[in-house]
Structure formats: structure tokens, C-alpha cells
């Protein structure tokens with residue numbers, strides 16, 4: 001061991017002290033930085049958490065919406081926990097589409113017919129905007145060279161596929177499918193709006209693959225009934241066949257349900273709606289039918305079933321109605337009392 005002078009020793013002690021202090025400072029600095037970073041990430045976490053909380057709270061406001069892919073038999077009131085009914089709702093869900101409209105026609109009236117109630121989106125200063133609603137694919141036909149192959153209702157004036165892709169092509173497909181979509185007139189008002197409409201199909205959850213059609217025409221619209229029928233076209237074989245299978249399943253299950261819930265006394269009050277509230281992924285809501293209002297020579301229904309903006313145009317379905325000869329009714333609006341109401345259904 002070397003013999004060190006006191007001076008050297010002292011300086012060494014000082015040196016060690018200095019190193020220690022520096023180390024401590026560095027350590028504290030790192031620690032502080034870590035703490036700050038931790039606090040910062042906690043802040044971020046908190047922010048995210050607050051957002052999640054907000055979202056959850058929002059969803060709690062929407063608690064009577066069931067995401068379509070999470071729908072189970074148990075979501076039905078006990079009395080209605082029936083496998084056929086469950087299948088029926090799922091098929092209706094499969095037929096439900098989101099309706100997006102990027103144009104508002106100048107032809108909307110200022111008030112609902114024979115009322116002073118303002119009509120939605122009348123007189124919009126900005127006509128190019130995005131609105132969404134809901135709808136349901138009901139009938140589908142397959143055509144080859146203009147000849148109908150199957151399907152119940154409908155005809156075509158076309159000899160070749162008229163989808164956008166084919167219209168821009170030198171060799172349009174000679175095989176195509178045309179399908180009818182029911183929505184509300186206050187969602188798609190006329191030809192102008194129909195030509196700016198896109199339908200998104202099978203949007204069951206946030207990450208569902210995008211399946212959409214952008215060639216839509218107006219078949220008919222009734223302002224009083226708030227009932228609008230659109231026609232769309234596709235030559236996509238996968239889509240055409242999928243919709244055909246769903247349509248066939250629907251016919252089968254509809255027959256079963258109509259026979260099972262034969263209810264002339266109107267005892268069954270179940271009502272359900274499948275829609276795209278706020279343009280989000282498909283949601284199922286279950287509620288009760290309340291009153292019938294006899295207007296415009298038909299029937300409007302009120303119900304307690306949850307709806308939000310974006311649900312308009314969705315089919316409003318009941319059981320126990322033998323509705324072969326009735327127009328399906330669509331969700332039309334909400335009353336001040338909180339009850340939601342449909343467009344008008346007409347019995348032939």
C-alpha cells in the first residue's frame with residue numbers, strides 16, 4: 001500500500017465526495033426524469049382512461065344497444081328466448097346496411113306534410129355534407145343477359161350490369177344482381193340524393209372488412225309514410241351469392257316466425273331494430289311496441305326501443321303481426337315524450 005500524504009488523502013476524500021455527489025446528482029436526475037416520465041405517462045394514461053371512461057359513459061347512455069356480433073339468445077326478454085326468433089333477428093341483422101348520403105337535395109319540403117313540424121335537412125346552406133342512416137336489403141334478383149334467374153319481386157330494364165365499374169368498362173358483365181333496400185325518405189329523399197348514396201353491408205363490428213356498393217337508384221319514395229325504396233346493383237359474385245343465401249334464409253325463418261307468433265290479440269309486444277347509430281358498426285336494440293297511430297290511411301307505431309341519429313330508416317320489426325301484405329315500417333323519429341316512432345305501414 002502506498003503511503004499517501006494527508007494532502008493527497010484529503011484531496012482523494014474530496015474527489016470521492018465529489019464523485020459521490022455527482023453520482024447522486026446524476027442518479028437523482030435520472031430518477032427525477034423517470035418520475036417525470038412516469039408522471040407524464042400516467043397523465044397520458046389518465047387522459048386515455050378519461051377518454052375510455054367517457055366512451056364507457058357514452059356507451060352506458062347507449063346501454064340498450066347490443067353490438068350485432070355480441071348478440072345472444074340471453075339478450076332477449078325471457079318470454080322471447082326462442083331459437084327461431086333469435087335466428088330471425090340475426091337474419092334481419094345480416095340484411096341491415098348503413099346508408100351514407102353526401103348530398104342534400106334542394107327539393108326537401110320545409111315541414112312534414114300537413115303539419116308545422118320542420119322537415120329534416122330542409123334548406124341546408126351546405127348541400128355537400130355527409131349524413132348516415134340505416135336500411136335493409138330485402139329482395140335480390142340475379143340476371144343473366146337481362147333475364148331474371150330467381151328472386152320474388154322486381155324486374156330490370158338493363159341488358160348488362162350497370163354498376164359503376166361496368167359503366168366505365170368496355171366489357172360490362174352480363175351476369176349481375178339487383179337488390180332492393182328499404183330506408184326512410186327523410187334519409188334518401190329523391191334521385192339526386194340516391195345518386196350520392198353509398199351502402200355499406202355486413203358492417204357488424206369496427207374491424208369488419210369494408211363491403212360497399214356505390215351505385216344506387218331510387219325506386220320510389222313516399223314522404224308521408226317516410227318510406228323509400230332504393231335499388232342497387234353488383235356483379236360481384238361473392239356479394240350476390242351471399243345476399244341471395246341470406247334472402248332465402250329470411251323467407252324460411254319469416255314463415256316459421258309468422259306461424260309461431262300468430263297473435264290476433266296483439267299480445268306480443270316485442271319490438272326490435274337493427275341499425276347503425278351514429279354511423280357506427282351495427283347495433284341491435286330490443287324494446288316494446290306501444291301505441292298505434294292511424295294517420296295518412298295507414299298505421300304509425302310507437303315503441304321504447306333505443307335509437308339514435310343514424311338509426312333512421314332501419315326496419316322496425318314486431319312479432320305477432322301477419323305482415324305479408326304490409327309495407328315494412330322504418331324508424332322515423334322520436335317524440336318529445338321520449339317514445340320513438342316509425343313511418344307509416346299500410347295494409348293492403
Ligand SMILES: *[C@@H]1O[C@H](CO)[C@@H](O)[C@H](O)[C@H]1NC(C)=O
Pocket residue numbers: 068069071090091093094202204242
Ligand atoms: C349474420 O349475423 C350474425 C350475427 O349478427 C353474424 O354472426 C354472422 O356472421 C352474419 N352472417 C353474415 C353472412 O353476415
Ligand SMILES: *[C@@H]1O[C@H](CO)[C@@H](O)[C@H](O)[C@H]1NC(C)=O
Pocket residue numbers: 123124125
Ligand atoms: C332558406 O329558404 C328561405 C326561403 O325559401 C331563404 O330565404 C333562406 O335564406 C334559406 N336559408 C338558407 C340557410 O339557405
Ligand SMILES: *[C@@H]1O[C@H](CO)[C@@H](O)[C@H](O)[C@H]1NC(C)=O
Pocket residue numbers: 258259262322324
Ligand atoms: C297471414 O295472412 C295471409 C293473408 O291474409 C293468410 O293467407 C295467411 O294464412 C296468414 N297466416 C297466418 C299465419 O295467419
Ligand SMILES: *[C@@H]1O[C@H](CO)[C@@H](O)[C@H](O)[C@H]1NC(C)=O
Pocket residue numbers: 303304305306307308334337338339340
Ligand atoms: C327512444 O330512443 C332513445 C335513444 O336511444 C332512448 O334514449 C329512449 O329511451 C327511447 N324511448 C323510450 C321510450 O325508451
Ligand SMILES: [Zn+2]
Pocket residue numbers: 161162163164165166167172173176234235236
Ligand atoms: Zn358490374
Ligand SMILES: [Zn+2]
Pocket residue numbers: 062277278307308309
Ligand atoms: Zn347516441
